[in-house]
Amino acid sequence: QRRANFQSTVHQYTDVCWDKCITKIRPAMDKSDEVCLTNCVERFLDSTILLLNSLGQQAGHRK
Amino acid sequence: QRRANFQSTVHQYTDVCWDKCITKIRPAMDKSDEVCLTNCVERFLDSTILLLNSLGQQAGHRK
Amino acid sequence: QRRANFQSTVHQYTDVCWDKCITKIRPAMDKSDEVCLTNCVERFLDSTILLLNSLGQQAGHRK
Amino acid sequence: FQELLSKINTKCFAKCVTKPGTKLDSSEQTCLQRCSDRYQEAWNVVSNTYLRRAQ
């Protein structure tokens, strides 16, 4: 179950970051493409945390 | 069950109409964006009804 | 079950090939659109087989 | 059938109603009707091609 969850998260992130970072199919993985993929995953996680905090604060204000 | 159905419909319509109406992220919701969203939902429902009627007529002709 | 599988495959292929082949809505189906749709399905199947073989070979090399 | 209708509606609304107004005008309605017919024909072409190939 946990493994299925992990795999489906990796599928979703690869989907998003592939579209953002891989604009051209090269004969081998380019260093700059790899850096973009790493940053993309990190920023996507940052964005999730930011939005979770912001939604949490709003829920707090409503009380 | 009905509530889950309603929520999934609203998610789908928000997805479609967000892409059609919200091209720019503004500091606050713009009146014209809001009108576009309302029209978009209304026209999407009109379109569903039109297509349902048209598919129904075709089924009738085939008899 | 088999029928549900078949239908979901046809839905997926129609989705992909519609976007690739039908750029303009015409009063009637155009011969060139129809040829494009047929080729698109055939090539999509070819592509699936190519990728399956290639993934199979890689798995073989790893042994 | 439910899924076909939902696909047609999504694809055809995207193509035919670019700027949603206060009602569906007649050119939007014509476009939706034609688009629905074309999508069903496309579905049949895809289905036949797939079946021919699978044999």
Place this chain on the structure above:
Amino acid sequence: FQELLSKINTKCFAKCVTKPGTKLDSSEQTCLQRCSDRYQEAWNVVSNTYLRRAQ
């Protein structure tokens, strides 16, 4: 709620973070906050319109 968060994250990340760098800069953060607010408002507008029409 899970699904709303996931939709907001996907839509807003696509719009606000065009070139992912080594951190989220302040303009990206502002954009994400605003985008999240707008998306929730859009969700409410859609929900109200749908309910009004369904009656």
Place this chain on the structure above:
Amino acid sequence: FQELLSKINTKCFAKCVTKPGTKLDSSEQTCLQRCSDRYQEAWNVVSNTYLRRAQ
């Protein structure tokens, strides 16, 4: 594995076969092979980054 193959096929077909002809020509075949390799590498990079961050 089924899902990875399906993702690769959809993404790579979209990128490599822009105008489907009567057969896959050699440049399309090369593009599909490379695209498949790149996608699997991307999957690994994403997976490793996610695991490192989750710790």
